[in-house]
Structure formats: C-alpha cells, structure tokens
Amino acid sequence: xxxxxxxxxxxxxxxxxxxxxxxxxxxxxxxxxxxxxxxxxxxxxxxxxxxxxxxxxxxxxxxxxxxxxxxxxxxxxxxxxxxxxxxxxxxxxxxxxxxxxxxxxxxxxxxxxxxxxxxxxxxxxxxxxxxxxxxxxxxxxxxxxxxxxxxxxxxxxxxxxxxxxxxxxxxxxxxxxxxxxxxxxxxxx
Numbered sequence: 001x002x003x004x005x006x007x008x009x010x011x012x013x014x015x016x017x018x019x020x021x022x023x024x025x026x027x028x029x030x031x032x033x034x035x036x037x038x039x040x041x042x043x044x045x046x047x048x049x050x051x052x053x054x055x056x057x058x059x060x061x062x063x064x065x066x067x068x069x070x071x072x073x074x075x076x077x078x079x080x081x082x083x084x085x086x087x088x089x090x091x092x093x094x095x096x097x098x099x100x101x102x103x104x105x106x107x108x109x110x111x112x113x114x115x116x117x118x119x120x121x122x123x124x125x126x127x128x129x130x131x132x133x134x135x136x137x138x139x140x141x142x143x144x145x146x147x148x149x150x151x152x153x154x155x156x157x158x159x160x161x162x163x164x165x166x167x168x169x170x171x172x173x174x175x176x177x178x179x180x181x182x183x184x185x186x187x188x189x
Contacts, residue, residue, distance in 0.1 A: 012044070019122065080093050
C-alpha cells in the first residue's frame, strides 16, 4: 500500500470509495506541527474537482488505469460502439462516459480509459481538436468582417456551433472538443 509520499500528478487513487485522479499536489512542511499534502482531485465519473488535505504518511490506495486506442464504429439506441485499433475487440459505452459525444463521427479515433483490475471503462476522451465539415450555414454578408461576428452552423455530426461569417457549407473546420468552440478553418486537400 502506498503513502502520501507516492502522490504525483496524474495518478489515480481510491478515495472515499470513488476513483479520483490527482490534478495538483503540494507537500507542505509548516514550522510547527506535522507535514501534510494538499491536493486537487478530479472525480473520474463526473469530472468534479475536489480539494483535500492528507496528513503526511497516511496510506492511500493507488489504482491502475490504462489508456487504450479505440475507433468509433456506430451508435445504437443507448450505447456507442468502439473497436480497439490493434486487437479489433469491440466495446459498448454509454453516452455519459464520453466527453463530447456530439463531435463523434464514424471512424474517429479516441482513447478509452479502463480500470485495469476490473476491466471496466471509466471514460472516453476525444482528441482536443477534431476536423469536421459544415453541412449547413447561412451565407455571411459581404463587408461584415470588421467585427468578430459569429453565425450558427451545423456540423456533419449534427452538432451546432458558432463560426465566423466567412465559413461556408462544405468547409472543414477544427473544433475544440473541450469547449465546443470553433478553432480554425482547415485547407482543402
């Protein structure tokens, strides 16, 4: 069993019966009293950030998690189906475990994080930026580019985002999956 001396950024621990990853930590040795470790923990299922202080030397339960490359195949009524890139093993994941399901398209590569001991999927992460095509957008008005005006546009996945006025139907754009915002236009090859 590990102690607080083993805490580092990115490790996964079991705390109060739940899985958390360590986002930030700081060992503190005050002049008076015992040392302690101040941490910021991210709750794996919900993404909530929790701040906690551990007394120095307290035993912690480190959990092993694995990131595995998968490819999105299709969505049925409730679940999303993915295939492992190397072993071709298929897994089904509910929408609640995916960080940005509205930007998933068939063939998209993602990383699924598994709890190594129980082999259960914990969450699915899309890359920070994905390239998607605009399927519908109102035409921009000529000469209205002096301001940072935005207009709604619908992507090939059905998601709606706001894009600059110069973006048209058929353009490919980078979308930030963490914020859901327009990144940049991608040149057509």
